[in-house]
Amino acid sequence: MRVCEEPSGLKRADIVVVPGYANPETKPADAYLDALRDAADRGARIAAICTGTFALAAADLLDGRDATTHWRYLEPLRALHPRVNVLENRLFVEDGNLLTSAGGGAGIDACLHLILGDFGVAAAHEAGKEVVASPVRGGAEPQYVDxxxxxxxxxxxxxxxxxxxxxxxxxxxxxxxxxxxxxxxxxxxxxxxxxxxxxxxxxxxxxxxxxxxxxxxxxxxxxxxxxxxxxxxxxxxxxxxxxxxxxxxxxxxxxxxxxxxxxxx
CATH class of the missing domain: 1.10.10.60 (Homeodomain-like)
Known part of the structure; x- marks a missing residue:
């Protein structure tokens, strides 16, 4: 996925979606972390997909808050950011204006959750049909079965x-x-x-x-x-x-x- 070089668009966004990236243990550029902090400060909702959770944690937005990520990265997230309350085996976790999710499929669930809250069940069902996904899976559903x-x-x-x-x-x-x-x-x-x-x-x-x-x-x-x-x-x-x-x-x-x-x- 290609990301814009300048995070200026975040200044106007009501919802910011942070995609997953290949090396989550590498700290993102300060300009991006500052933009995420500014967005959170002005009340924008921020949804992190998969390893995008690491960016929110690096911006110190998840300190003392609940969050999740793909099951492969739960322990690295805990090790790098011990002040984050990392929840296991969740599709997504919403804590205030921050929404974190597991893998790519769970990212769809998280985005449908946002649509459900803003526009209702009918709109979420229509969006779910477009991406061939169910709009009714809750965040507490497991990522996997042991x-x-x-x-x-x-x-x-x-x-x-x-x-x-x-x-x-x-x-x-x-x-x-x-x-x-x-x-x-x-x-x-x-x-x-x-x-x-x-x-x-x-x-x-x-x-x-x-x-x-x-x-x-x-x-x-x-x-x-x-x-x-x-x-x-x-x-x-x-x-x-x-x-x-x-x-x-x-x-x-x-x-x-x-x-x-x-x-x-």
């Missing part, structure tokens, strides 16, 4: 079933039964594959579906609550505020669009 899972532990089919039945009652025992696994075995394999417990994952999918409906339909809150499996409007409002940080009504107001009858998927 233990090889048997073939029958591929739970993509049960996840697809859950997505198609979000409006219905879903239990762990029900999901485990659909793939002929005991409850404990199912939970263990599910967490290996997704990085989340089964019901935590279901809740996240319900919230994403609700966000999409708030963005793209004129359905009342109670109807969205029923369609996405939250039951009552009051239960939906409480969980939505906890997960998204705002109310459904405020979220809809901040993501205006032409209403459409959009089915839950």
């Amino acid at each position: 233990v090889l899972s048997p073939v029958r532990a591929d739970l993509s089919e049960v996840r697809s079933w859950a997505m198609a039945h979000l409006g219905e009652a879903i239990t762990v025992d029900q999901l485990a039964g659909r793939c002929n696994l005991g409850r404990r075995t199912f939970i263990r394999h599910f967490e290996r594959e997704t990085g989340y417990s089964p019901m935590r994952w279901v809740t996240m999918q319900r919230v994403l579906s609700a966000r999409r409906l708030l963005e793209t339909s004129d359905w009342p809150v109670d109807r969205i609550a029923a369609a996405t499996g939250f039951g009552t409007g009051s239960n939906f409002r409480a969980i939505f505020r906890r997960e998204v940080g705002t109310t459904p009504t405020a979220y809809r107001r901040s993501h205006p669009s032409t209403p459409n009858e959009v089915p839950v998927r």
